[in-house]
Amino acid sequence: MNLYDIVYTPLDLPPCPKIDLGKLDSWIESVYPQTELLKQSGNKLIAGTNQKDEFPWKVVWAKALEWKNNFDKLFPEIVNYVVNDWGIPDQDILALTLLPKRISDQSKGFWHSDLDKLGLRFYIDFEDTVTDKLIFRKTLTNKIEDKNLFRVFKTSSEIENKIHTAGIIDHRQPYYLNNYLAAHSVENTTDKRRIAVIIATNYEIGANVELKKKIDNLVINSALKFHNQAIFWNDWSDGIGI
Numbered sequence: 001m002n003l004y005d006i007v008y009t010p011l012d013l014p015p016c017p018k019i020d021l022g023k024l025d026s027w028i029e030s031v032y033p034q035t036e037l038l039k040q041s042g043n044k045l046i047a048g049t050n051q052k053d054e055f056p057w058k059v060v061w062a063k064a065l066e067w068k069n070n071f072d073k074l075f076p077e078i079v080n081y082v083v084n085d086w087g088i089p090d091q092d093i094l095a096l097t098l099l100p101k102r103i104s105d106q107s108k109g110f111w112h113s114d115l116d117k118l119g120l121r122f123y124i125d126f127e128d129t130v131t132d133k134l135i136f137r138k139t140l141t142n143k144i145e146d147k148n149l150f151r152v153f154k155t156s157s158e159i160e161n162k163i164h165t166a167g168i169i170d171h172r173q174p175y176y177l178n179n180y181l182a183a184h185s186v187e188n189t190t191d192k193r194r195i196a197v198i199i200a201t202n203y204e205i206g207a208n209v210e211l212k213k214k215i216d217n218l219v220i221n222s223a224l225k226f227h228n229q230a231i232f233w234n235d236w237s238d239g240i241g242i
């Protein structure tokens with residue numbers, strides 16, 4: 001097994017701390033839409049919004065090169081979580097993007113991959129992990145190409161038909177997803193809250209080799225530990241002993 005064989009895995013890190021969700025909802029409502037950021041396209045801030053802002057979630061930046069709208073002052077627990085628990089220094093955090101589910105939006109079968117190479121995510125809150133789902137489809141080939149990873153898959157010409165459901169172990173879990181060899185989507189079946197967060201690092205804009213190595217080890221060890229919840233391209237068990 002190598003890193004790219006891992007399509008999805010929870011990460012062996014502490015869950016995101018509990019925060020005041022009402023306060024966060026109010027903050028999101030007060031800052032959205034961040035028009036100047038939403039208008040950008042093809043940037044390295046994990047915008048993915050070179051399409052219209054019509055995803056099954058809102059796109060809200062807590063950080064985009066710099067902290068936005070006092071997020072770091074209002075929610076220091078989240079900043080500390082990424083810096084201390086993930087071990088990613090503030091200056092290495094390129095962007096922190098919050099994706100609160102649009103309650104009114106049911107699933108659109110929006111199969112896509114995101115722009116970021118490291119695929120680092122966590123949930124601030126994933127309330128109904130039973131009927132709301134994070135789902136994956138593997139790409140047809142396992143060729144790793146250095147290209148724009150943000151892709152929307154409208155047909156089955158590049159991805160398998162078989163749908164894999166991510167095993168969620170905690171309402172505030174950290175996790176990894178593979179943007180190279182998989183597409184992902186969500187199934188919104190309830191009006192319950194789900195706020196996913198993308199951690200984009202300066203690995204996107206430079207060769208932060210040490211960070212990459214550290215994250216690769218974390219992802220592989222986590223996938224071995226959580227192999228019952230993880231999704232793999234191939235059989236996971238040949239990863240034992242690496």
Ligand SMILES: [Fe+2]
Nearest residue numbers: 112113114184
């Ligand atoms: Fe995504």
